[in-house]
Amino acid sequence: EAACNKAKVQDYADKSAKYLIPFNFYLAGETYEATKSPTRALNMMVIDYSCGIKLSTATAFSATINNAVKNGILIKGGNYIEALAEADTLILDKTGTLTEGKPEVLDIVTAQDITSRELIEIASAAEETSSHPMASAIQSKAKSEGIKIPMHGEIITHIAKGVETNIDGDIIRVGNKTFLKENNIEITLEDEAFNLKKKGQSIIYVARNEELLGVIGIQDKMRENMKKSLNNVRYQGVDEILLLTGDLEDQASIVASKVGVDGYEAELLPEDKAKTILKLQSKNSKVIMVGDGINDAPALAYADVGVSLGGGCTDAAIETSDVVIQTDDPMALPAVMNLSKKTMKVVKENFGLVIGINTLGLVFSAAGV
16 A cells, blocks of 8 residues: 555656656657667667656655664655655644653542542443553552452443443443533532642543542653654754643643643544644645544544554554554654655655766767767
8 A cells, every 4th residue: 555655756757757758769769860870779768767767766765664664663655755754833642642651640539428449449440441541540540459340331432521331320420521511510629620730630530420529630751752852853844843632721731831832722622633733734734743542543634644653552543644653762753754854855866866867878879989
């Protein structure tokens, strides 16, 4: 499939080569008319532009794709190499992209009639089948404290909002504030949740039927070298770097200030991320989207180049992205952009060399050298 996804410059090279073949036949005829030498005429057929133009482009892209694979980066076609080289805007997801995607439960605040252990037990039941990093944090907390997940019903996932299930006939909902408000659950423990947010923690609300049982504070570490990576990306010619996340405003603001992005939008649904990318593209921006989760899949698909970053990427993100970086080191992002720019430079140099050398060859051959 990658071989079929040709870059614009490669299509241009292939089309140019087709037009140059009749030119060589014409040149051969003219040379024979002028010199009456079959050898010189045949030289016009041997030294032609079309092979060199076709091969110089295809070989450059093939070499780049193979070079990238050796370094744990899968580029799904030559067209994405060209798009990476032309990109001027970078969009980033937060959880699992800017952060390590291995969050930990740091604080638990409960209502008066429930313990922290019971809260984790209930939350772990609802999050049992989820692959979201926040769910993994709750599962890890339950495992470390030897908590057994209670029997529960079917788990229903509400994308970018939360999950719900039932335990002994009670409906359990675990998710963000918006999710609970949509289900007419009164949000108590506001001051406690606010204090956790000030520490930079993400807040997970746990409710049973119409009652809020407690909040769980979860924090994810920033990826090492992330700020350095983004500085390198700017050096590659990217003018604008934005953070788009489904997380709350407070968490987004803290992370945005740490890595030095140009702007951010918080509490977004997957379709909101995709709309933002379309809006940027309508202004002629060439957009790279970097993400790792199911919520990022629509945005990855809409971007000029979708990049899934890290070993913990979901299958949906890998399938919809155009470049898959399997390493967790964010420095791989500027590295692949630099590789793309070098490739395009080599392609242009190849064009010049092919036309220059072959033109000299044709002139000398026509003259009998």
